Amino acid sequence: MVSHYAIVPAAGTGARFGGETPKQYQLLAGRPLIYYSLAALCRQQRIERVWVVLAADDIWWRQHDWTSLGYKLETVFCGGATRAESVANGLRAAATAADDDDWVLVHDAARPCLSQAMLAALCDELADDPVGGLLAVPVADTLKRADDAERVARTEPRDGLWQAQTPQMFRYGLLSHALAEHPGGTDEASAIEAAGLRPRLVRADASNLKVTYPADLRLAEMILQAKVRVDE
Known part of the structure; x- marks a missing residue:
């Protein structure tokens, strides 16, 4: 039996979001944004442990109470300069528990609306896959390629x-x-x-949005409120 583990890289500052407080600690419905990503992973029965990878000089984590997330959560202050470095450092931290054949789920700190249904679909559809994969949605909007003057250079198929x-x-x-x-x-x-393999795309939906700009917080809050009403 293989095990499932999760890593959440959270060492960035969210420069596009702006503000002095890193994006992952911005409040969403009274809790830090990252709380919801961690809660979704900790709630999933198949996931045995969740490592959150923070910057070495992170001063915000300890300002909040995370005890409600339970025993699965482990905190490591070994974030790197890039996402890839933070994930790699998280994988090294997970070496005490994970074997080569175990599954690792890497999730964004700023993607708070992940549902249990999406998590289950990902685990189920990839259970026997030789490569692995990711949640994704087909592009629905028309795509425009811009020139240096921010005018349309062409429409992309x-x-x-x-x-x-x-x-x-x-x-x-x-x-x-x-x-x-x-x-x-x-x-x-x-x-x-880049290693020559082809990850599988597992269909999700647009509710699994990533908070990038301040206006996205309101949209995320509306999605979370709708989820609560459905659960009730």
Whole structure:
């Protein structure tokens, strides 16, 4: 039986979001944004342990109470300068528990609306996959390529294009090796692709949004409120 573990890289500052407080600690419905990402992972029965990877000089984590997340959560202050470095450091921290064939789910700290249904679908659909994969949604909007003056240079065909989300789920050994050999990608799937493999796309939906700008907080709050009403 293989195990499932999760890593949440949270050492960044969220420069596009703005403000003095890192994006992951901005309040969403009274709690830090990152709380909801961690809660979704800790709640999933198949996930045995969750490592949150923070910057070495993080001063905000200890200002909040995380005890409600339970025993699965482990905190490591070993974040790197990039997402790939933080994930790689998290994988090293997980070496005390994970075997090469175990699954690792890497999830964004700023993607708070992850549902249990999406998590279950990811784990179920990839259970026997030789590579692993990620949650994603087909691109629905028309895509425009801009020139240097921010005018439309051309319209890009959207056929076959998907928008990557997280979690992204790969075997511990495979992901560790891929990130060591190909650290320049913007997500874990990029490293796997650079290693010559083809991750599987598992269909999610737009509610699993990533908070990038302040206006996204309100949208995330509305999604979370709707989820609570459904659960009730």
